[in-house]
Amino acid sequence: xxxxxxxxxxxxxxxGKRIMLECSQTKxxxxxxxxxxxxxxxxxxxxxxxxxxDINKGEIxxxxxVSRQAQAKFSLSLESAIPNQTALYFCATSDMxxxxxxxxxxxxxxxxL
Amino acid sequence: AQKITQTQPGMFVQEKExxxxxxTYDTSDQSYGLFWYKQPSSGxxxxxxxxxxxxxxxxxxxxxxxxxxxxxKSANLVISAxxxxxxxxxxxxxxxxxxxxxxxxxxxxxxxxxx
Numbered sequence: 001x002x003x004x005x006x007x008x009x010x011x012x013x014x015x016g017k018r019i020m021l022e023c024s025q026t027k028x029x030x031x032x033x034x035x036x037x038x039x040x041x042x043x044x045x046x047x048x049x050x051x052x053x054d055i056n057k058g059e060i061x062x063x064x065x066v067s068r069q070a071q072a073k074f075s076l077s078l079e080s081a082i083p084n085q086t087a088l089y090f091c092a093t094s095d096m097x098x099x100x101x102x103x104x105x106x107x108x109x110x111x112x113l
Numbered sequence: 114a115q116k117i118t119q120t121q122p123g124m125f126v127q128e129k130e131x132x133x134x135x136x137t138y139d140t141s142d143q144s145y146g147l148f149w150y151k152q153p154s155s156g157x158x159x160x161x162x163x164x165x166x167x168x169x170x171x172x173x174x175x176x177x178x179x180x181x182x183x184x185x186k187s188a189n190l191v192i193s194a195x196x197x198x199x200x201x202x203x204x205x206x207x208x209x210x211x212x213x214x215x216x217x218x219x220x221x222x223x224x225x226x227x228x
Binding site: 033035048090101102107 | 117119122146148150156157158160163165204206208215216217218219220221
C-alpha cells in the first residue's frame with residue numbers, strides 16, 4: 001500500500017465550485033505539505049503543517065485553505081475554484097528527523113472549467 | 114530572486130553516456146539541504162539524492178552523484194551510464210534553515226535519453 005495517498009486522483013469541476021483534495025499518510029511523519037505543479041513553473045508550495053496545531057502559508061496560498069484533521073490527514077480546499085487553479089496538486093510528508101526528504105503522494109490532476 | 118535555478122529546460126543524452134543537470138541556489142542560511150527528484154511521465158515524484166550544506170564529500174547514490182560546489186552555490190546532478198528509463202523531468206530542490214522550514218523547487222529539466 002502507498003505511504004502517501006491522495007483522493008481524488010483526477011477531478012473536473014466548474015468555476016465557482018468548492019472542492020476539497022484529501023491527503024492521508026501512513027509514514028507517521030509530523031510534517032505535511034501541499035504543492036501545485038504547473039508546466040514550466042516547477043512545484044510551488046501552497047501550505048505546510050508541522051503538526052496538527054501548526055499551519056503555515058507557503059508561496060501561493062491565496063485562494064486555498066487547509067485543514068489538518070489528524071497527524072495523518074491534511075486536506076486542501078479551493079473555496080471558489082477558478083480556471084487558473086487548474087494544475088497537478090501534490091501532497092508530501094517529511095520526518096523532522098534525518099534530512100527531511102519529502103515523500104510525495106501520486107498527485108491529483110484538477111481541471112477547473 | 115529565485116531560490117533554485119535550473120537553466121536547462123531540456124537536455125538530450127546518448128544511452129550509456131553521462132549527463133550533468135545544472136542547479137544553482139540562493140540562500141543566506143549556513144545550514145540547508147539540497148535534493149534532486151525525478152518525475153517520470155507517469156507523474157510521481159521520486160527522491161534521488163541529498164546533499165547537506167555541511168557535508169564535505171559529494172553525495173552519491175548508485176549512478177547518481179551530486180557535484181556540490183558551495184562557493185559557487187551549485188548542486189549539479191550527474192547521471193552516469195544513462196539508461197532509457199532515465200528519461201524524465203528532474204527537479205532540484207532546497208530546504209533552508211536546518212531540519213525544518215520550506216522547500217523550494219526549481220522549474221525542472223526534461224531529460225531525454227536517445228538509444
